[in-house]
Amino acid sequence: xxxxxxxxxxxxxxxxxxxxxxxxGIVLRAALWLAFLAPFFYATYGFANWLASRHDVGSIVFGxxxxxxFLAWTxxxxxxxxxFYGLSLLLNNSKSGVDRLAGRYLTxxxxxxxxxxxxxxxxxxxxxxxxxxxxFMFAVLGGFDKPFNQAPSLHIALLVIxxxxxxxxxxxxxxxxxxxxxxLIGASVLTTWQHHFIDxxxxxxxxxxxxxxxxxxxxLPFAGFRLTADPKARLLAxxxxxxxxxxxxxxxxxxxxxxxxxILLWPALALAIIAFAYAxxxxxxxxxxxxxxxxxxxxxLLWPYRVAAKVNVxxxxxxxxxxxxxxxxxxxxxxxxxxxxxxxxxxxDLAGELERPRGASIHWMSLAMVxxxxxxxxxxxxxxxxxxxxxxxGTVLVCCALGFQRSAAxxxxxxxxxxxxxxxxxxxxxxxxxxxxxHLGMDAAT
Numbered sequence: 153x154x155x156x157x158x159x160x161x162x163x164x165x166x167x168x169x170x171x172x173x174x175x176x177g178i179v180l181r182a183a184l185w186l187a188f189l190a191p192f193f194y195a196t197y198g199f200a201n202w203l204a205s206r207h208d209v210g211s212i213v214f215g216x217x218x219x220x221x222f223l224a225w226t227x228x229x230x231x232x233x234x235x236f237y238g239l240s241l242l243l244n245n246s247k248s249g250v251d252r253l254a255g256r257y258l259t260x261x262x263x264x265x266x267x268x269x270x271x272x273x274x275x276x277x278x279x280x281x282x283x284x285x286x287x288f289m290f291a292v293l294g295g296f297d298k299p300f301n302q303a304p305s306l307h308i309a310l311l312v313i314x315x316x317x318x319x320x321x322x323x324x325x326x327x328x329x330x331x332x333x334x335x336l337i338g339a340s341v342l343t344t345w346q347h348h349f350i351d352x353x354x355x356x357x358x359x360x361x362x363x364x365x366x367x368x369x370x371x372l373p374f375a376g377f378r379l380t381a382d383p384k385a386r387l388l389a390x391x392x393x394x395x396x397x398x399x400x401x402x403x404x405x406x407x408x409x410x411x412x413x414x415i416l417l418w419p420a421l422a423l424a425i426i427a428f429a430y431a432x433x434x435x436x437x438x439x440x441x442x443x444x445x446x447x448x449x450x451x452x453l454l455w456p457y458r459v460a461a462k463v464n465v466x467x468x469x470x471x472x473x474x475x476x477x478x479x480x481x482x483x484x485x486x487x488x489x490x491x492x493x494x495x496x497x498x499x500x501d502l503a504g505e506l507e508r509p510r511g512a513s514i515h516w517m518s519l520a521m522v523x524x525x526x527x528x529x530x531x532x533x534x535x536x537x538x539x540x541x542x543x544x545x546g547t548v549l550v551c552c553a554l555g556f557q558r559s560a561a562x563x564x565x566x567x568x569x570x571x572x573x574x575x576x577x578x579x580x581x582x583x584x585x586x587x588x589x590x591h592l593g594m595d596a597a598t
Contacts, residue, residue, distance in 0.1 A: 173246050182241040185254040193261060197301060200268035204300035209272040212303065212350045212411045222279060223343040224286040229333060230340035231289055233311060240317045253317060255366035260309040263358055264301075273302035277345040290344075297346075305347050305355030311337050312359025316448065320368065350411050357417060363449035364425075364439070370447075373428070373437045380432040385525055392427035396420045419456040426457055435504035435520035444501050444508025444518040451507065461505050461523075461553060468554050475555075476586045479572050481547040482539060484563045484588065486555040488512075497546020500538050502527070502558040515545065521558050526592075535562040536569050560590035 237257075244250045276299075282290050315334045322330045341347040365373060380386060399420035406413020429437040439450040465486055474492055475485030483496070490511035493499050497515065501508065504520030519535050521527045527535070535550070539562070542548045550566075552558035564579040566572075573579035583590045 178244055178247055178250060179242060181247045181250045182244065185241055185250060186238060189254065189257055189261075192258075194296065196261065196265045197268075197306070198296060200265050200272075201296075201298045201300050203269060204272035204274065205298055207272070209274050209300065211274050211276045211348065212407070213276055213348050214350075214411070217342075217349055220342050220345075222277075222345055223340075224282045224290075226336065226340040226343040227282075227286045227289045227293070229336040230307075230344050230346065231293070232333070233307065233314065233337055236314045236318070237310065240314050243321075249368075252366040252368065253313070256313045256362040257310065259362040259365055260306060260313060260358055263361070264304055264306040264309060264355075267304055268301045271303070272300055273348075273351075275299040275302060275346065275348060279345050293346075302347060303351040303354045304358040305341055305351035306358075307341050307347070308338060308352050308355025309359035309362065312356055313362055316363055316368075350414065354414065354417065357421065357453075360449045360453050361421065364447070364453055367439055367447055367449065370439060370441070371436050373425075373433055373439075375436075378432050380430070382525070385430045385432075385522075388524060389427045389430035392423050392430060396423035396427060399423060418453075422454050422457040425454060429522055430525075435522050438504045438520060440504055440507070440518055440520045442518055444499075444512075444516040446507045454505075458506065465553050468556075472588055475549055475551075476588050478563055478583065478586060479567065481543060482563065482566070483547065483549045484555055484559055484583065484586070485549055485551050487551050487553050488549060493549065495547075496549040498542035498548050500535060500542060500548060500550045500559075500562075502535065502550070502552040502562065506553060515542075517542065521552070523553055524557070527558050527561055532562050532565050536566045539563075539566045540570070556589055557591045561592050564590075564592060 241250055241253055244253065279290065281287070311334060315330075318330055319327065338352070341352065342349065367373075380389070397420075399416045403414050403416035403420060406416065425437050429435065437450075438454070439447040469486045473485075474488065475483045477483050481497075485492075487501070487503050487506050488499065488509065490509040493509065493512040493514045493516070499512075499514055499516050501516060501518045502521045504522055508516055508518070517538055519531065519538065521531055539548055539550060550559045550563050560583055564573075564576065564583060567579040567582060568574075568576060573582055580590065580592060
């Protein structure tokens with residue numbers, strides 16, 4: 153994809169998705185990935201099938217599934233994912249785009265096959281005889297795909313990945329048609345009697361995890377990871393990791409009674425991601441952009457955690473003023489609603505874990521920080537500079553989740569840096585006198 157004719161070379165770094173790369177090089181990169189992924193898929197998927205066929209394995213089937221009709225023609229959309237699998241790699245704007253998509257494919261493949269081996273399941277419905285094109289396609293499918301390899305559905309995981317890849321590239325009628333076709337692909341895993349229902353949400357969770365691990369834009373969550381030396385961060389990482397482990401154990405034990413307990417896999421994964429953030433990955437696990445929005449994968453995967461975070465905000469701040477004016481048009485407060493945000497000229501948001509409220513039309517600046525940890529000196533300095541810049545455009549709200557720590561530390565530093573407080577102690581006293589509690593860490597107070 154070319155840059156606009158009016159763009160100058162210095163514009164290119166701001167638009168990495170539009171940078172010009174020779175397409176033959178992109179195709180070669182995609183072909184090399186396909187040359188690896190195709191045999192890797194058939195080898196690992198076939199091995200898991202063979203291994204499960206040597207033992208009596210169970211199944212997870214809801215009674216209502218027996219009413220799902222068999223629709224032979226839906227084998228066509230079912231098979232079509234193979235075409236989109238290759239095309240998605242070949243039709244990219246950059247080699248890095250190819251690499252990230254291949255990383256998603258590989259992640260889904262490895263995790264799914266590991267589950268197939270550790271927890272094998274089988275499909276219980278016997279398909280009727282079919283003829284014509286559907287009959288031929290079912291015969292080819294049956295040649296390598298036995299009734300095992302069920303949950304999580306690799307078909308659904310790949311569908312989530314491929315759907316996301318094309319939804320950013322198609323608009324209008326083409327975009328609508330793409331969504332409809334993807335719906336048919338998803339439904340076909342049931343109407344071809346290839347999968348049971350439980351395979352779909354578990355496959356979707358896997359697909360979202362792959363999208364999160366290799367996001368379309370921004371830093372990779374694991375890039376530059378170094379285990380934190382901060383004792384408090386390590387303790388919090390352990391706390392969330394134990395929460396993830398308990399949720400996972402609950403899902404495994406509860407599944408022996410009812411498959412509905414598998415819903416605990418969702419919060420288990422969310423808590424594991426938060427543990428990873430505290431262990432050293434930092435705020436980039438939230439995949440929050442400069443304008444306060446988050447990626448689709450982050451929004452859905454971390455939804456259980458964000459719901460708990462919002463409840464926590466309400467519990468701690470329900471009897472407090474939402475925002476308080478500190479000095480010269482700068483206010484401090486909890487994470488705002490859309491209406492509260494629009495009352496200001498600019499919102500400077502330090503809460504990495506919370507997404508900009510929908511409907512907020514205000515100028516929004518996100519400088520994502522991790523909750524319960526004091527912001528670094530560099531992060532505070534960046535936020536202080538942002539406050540001074542934003543003040544020239546109207547009133548400013550500096551917020552985090554509760555407005556007690558991260559935002560309070562930044563506002564305190566701004567008071568000292570701007571000469572509105574002579575010392576950190578005076579800044580702390582000014583914040584405390586304003587009517588909201590503040591909790592400044594040792595580093596933030598000096």
